[in-house]
Amino acid sequence: MQTMMKNDIRRMDLHCRSNNAAHHTDEISTRQLIVRRGQPFVLTLEMRNPFQRSDILQLTVETGPAPSGGDGTQCSFGNPAPFYASGTKAIWRYDIDPRSVLQRGVVTLSVVPPADAPVGRYFLSAETNSGRTCRESLVVLFNPWCSDDWVYLPDEKQKQEYVLNEQGAIYTGTAHYPTEMRWEFGQFEEEMVDICLKLLDVNPKYLRDPAKDVSARCNPIYVSRVVSAMINSNDDMGVLTGCWQGSYSDGISPSRWTGSVSILQRWYQTGCRAVKYGQCWVFAGVMCTVMRFFGIPCRVVTNFNSAHDTDNSLTIDEYFSDHGLNSRDGVDSIWNFHVWVEGWMKRPDLHKSNIYDGWQVLDATPQEKSGGVFCCGPAPVTAVLRGDLDLKYDTPFVFSEVNADVVKWLVSSDGSKRKIHSLCDTARVGQKISTKAIGCFARDDITNRYKFKEGSSQERTVYNQAVQRLNSKEDYAACQMMPPKGVDMVLKEETRLQNGEDIHLRLKLSNMEKKNKKMYIHINGQAMKYTRKHIQNFLYTMLQKTLLAGQDMDIPIHIPFSAYSKYMVDFDSIKVSILASDDDGDVYETEMDFALEHPPISVKVVGNARLNRPMTMQVEFKNPLNETLRGCSLTVIGCGLFRSDYLESELSDLGPNSTLTMVITTMPYKLGLKTVMVDFDCSYFRDVKGSCTVNVTP
Template sequence: MVEEPLTSLSPLLLIFVFSVTAIKSVDFHCRSNNTAHYTIEISTKELIVRRGQSFLLTLNMTQPFNATDTLVLTVETGRSPGTQWCVVFESNDAFSVLGMVTLSVTPPADAPVGKYSLSANTGRGKTPLGTLVVLFNPWCSDDWVFLPDERERQEYVLNEQGTIYVGTEYYPRPRDWIFGQFEEDMVDICLKILDVNPKHTKDPADDVSARCNPIYVSRVISAMINSNGDHGVLTGRWDGIYNDGERPDSWLGSVRILRKWYKTSCRPVKYGQCWVFAGVMCTVMRFFGIPCRVVTNFQSAHDTHNNLTIDYYHGENGAQPRDSGDSVWNYHVWVEGWMKRPDLKKGNSYDGWQVLDPTPQEKSEGVFCCGPAPVAAILQGDTNLKYDVPFVFAEVNADIVKWMVRANGSKIKMNSDSKKVGKSISTKAVGYNRRTDLTNNYKHAEGKNLSSVRKTSSIFYCFLNQETKIKSGQDIHLKLKLCNRDRTNRTMSIYINAQGMRYTGVPVSHILNTVQEKMLLSGQGLQFFSHSISYS
């Protein structure tokens, strides 16, 4: 007979009590259990299970059961195990003859993830029996990471290969990435990431207890993938100098990075940029069982002043003499993790995909991490929520404001663009090696800009167009459309300034600075001025 389990508030210590004599051996049924728990790709020798789902455990006794004997079977994690969860078994004649018993054990759906030790106590001391690893369970409806669609579970939890998009909004370029979350040594590596995080160092018991919460765990992972302020995995670098490490574009996947970090006693690996940080985080998230996908935002704003504008300052000759700290990256890569958000007290409105960004841009509650920020909240502009929703909202919605700085230091607002940021937000399609556009998940469809069709009363106006889309290694061809509505002809001074720029929007080199004059005839409508910038 099996009694009902006692209520558990913090299942750090699971205890099963039996009337038996002694245990000779334990069969963890690793192959069959791991197959049922979708962890067979990780190991056939170590028991790795998902919470909220049963697994089998067979105890082989040294002799037939004695009703007067007792044994306590303990499963615990962390340094200070707490509340107990008990099941009581009574022996019967069948078990006495066979001398073994097979148990069906179910970790609670809110059990902390991590490595547990299994031991037995027969009254003559504690005998270690082995270990098991418990992960989140997107197949369990009671788990906060439950993902209903099986095809999405196959893609966002089990797929070890993927695609990260880089390039430009006009030419999104797929970059293959090997996540490798089921390599066998990922167990020790990913658990080590949690164990060396500063919160665990400060209060191990509190940290281990909090690992029941995917919101907490994903935020810790976001902080630990970068090395700013902790023993994180990767050091970022954007200045092009990589002599003492490896170029960010040399990495083909996460496994070599994570192994190098682990084998060098948690020394940060040099170097990464946004797509590398995101790729590594996706690996760790998928290992722990949190559904995760890599997302690229083209024309991504970095708003350092929290004012939802990206300010650019140009001199009278067109050059950028002043850095506001704001920038627009050609692209920026983060991840989305799937989980419930009951902490927001908004019903289930903001459950689902959450933005998490391990690239160290700004601090969040004193730590270089970002998220989880609900994608649905970003879409609705509900920015008064945890975590970091205003920052991510600005990445996809900020206005670009350009200022001209005069010689005397005064500045004039030249123009504002509300449509440049947040383009072609991309991820790999479920089950296919093609791009899926997520822009409508983040932004409402932009209405027609009426200001662009209203007649203007200005005497002069101009439009700058690229005659062809810019491709790497080719000349740039520009066409300036000018119109003179005055009654007299006018001579225009046209300043052309070109600067090299990193994908993060930071100017790095001077290319061209020239001024040309053009006579604008009165009453001639649109007049054209063309100019080419040579690649060489």
């Protein structure tokens, strides 16, 4: 009888460079194996002796602190073929590749991680009949290229944008003036491997039950919900601390950030201590980075005039004094904008059909608790559109953010209140819902994915059904429309609204009735935060005008730079509100919120950008004022270009109408199209941002 020859494994080659390229992870690393589930990768074993296909060769993969076949966190596979119990999850397999040279002991395997494998770091070991093993590690991610994966995204251009693009845009400002802010996601920086896996390993669910948590990481619904909770630090070891009032002196102002990498690096390098500070667009930008790293298609979405409805009434009450100022802050609010993310995934937990598959709202900004934790989503965008508010997760809250009606009240000096004439505003909340367009820096308006056209029968039907599901008839009656108004007021800008210049607006009044009206007009200008918290009233004018029957009247409004300049250094926007009453006692209101444009800053590359060779950039900023700019500083970032933020904190004062020119040198360390982003601060302007694209060649 012939005795089987013992055979040892001398070496295991993971082919990191070629495997990672095939799995779209080579931008992260070519030194460690990073693969996507449901897609084969190649490894080669070099044996001490020739190998036959009938020889024993078992591979074992394990993830987490307590690997278990029943949990899908451990799997042994190969020859001899193991027996798997019915219902076993995450079964791996391999085939011997034709490229093998078995007579020389070179065994090349095509290994397939299952499409339901938990994501994370694995240890892979190979064992022959000698009993000796060879052990290596790899990282497994979700796979939007695999049709069996719940995050499968068919369109290649969408995958390029929502998984592979490291640069993006976040929209801020106001519905009247959306502004684009470039953001560096940087999900393919090599440090993201350890950082994003650490984020999962310190989440409270893992700390309570590690085995259960790791097993659940097969599910993008579960992972995205954990990430939503871990980006904020309200009830865990999360990444960011939010701050919407007070000083940022013990941290960094939210508006200073221009990318996610610095934030995630600081969190990781300080032992998972929360980074100060973030606001909604920062939470969303960082979450998008983590989601794209894990392989879940993700995009950042801005909702202009975003409601925060705390009592599920689907109405927001606003109160005004006789002079037109907001008389009190309610528990409900409308922010100029709010930013969240959408993740792409299947939702078989909601319906047998695929009706709720696709984009899901996820919000890392800590607003309300969900399941006892500050997180939000995933809420299917389709469910928001249809008003299906009984579906997981947090769909009623998201519905109200884009659909709440606004009721405005006039509060008299004695405390009594009455509705302002004709103002139950059904269209104000949820405007210009925006994300970056695919393949270019343009704004893609996706409002129609969240709600039917404002005022349409479909939109009102969905809204009314939602109200009836959530509230009593008494609450619903409070939001019925009032009779048509007798005077129409429209506020428009006359010139471009730029910080550093006077503001020119025009108020147009139209008398819709057949009689003259004596009008009492209150004009207010206020510095505001983007949350619409009032900071300071810097303009008040009271006018009396006679508006002839059926006629129009134009009233110019002039706001000098000197009136608002000191407030716009630290705050985000200006609100101009008009409250008017006529001699019949009817009250009318209109307003305009706008964020001022900053003076431009330019950045350009001088010469060519070559890999691992010095690259020179030039930054220029012209002072548009007749005043000296003091306390000037400049921050420059760029994934693949700067390994950490470049900060020049002590720049010279910049005299009136003079130009700052700075030359910066760096060493690109990645090939391809990269983005340089700059942020300039001084005594009159904060967070003046600019960017340029760099093509790094070999």
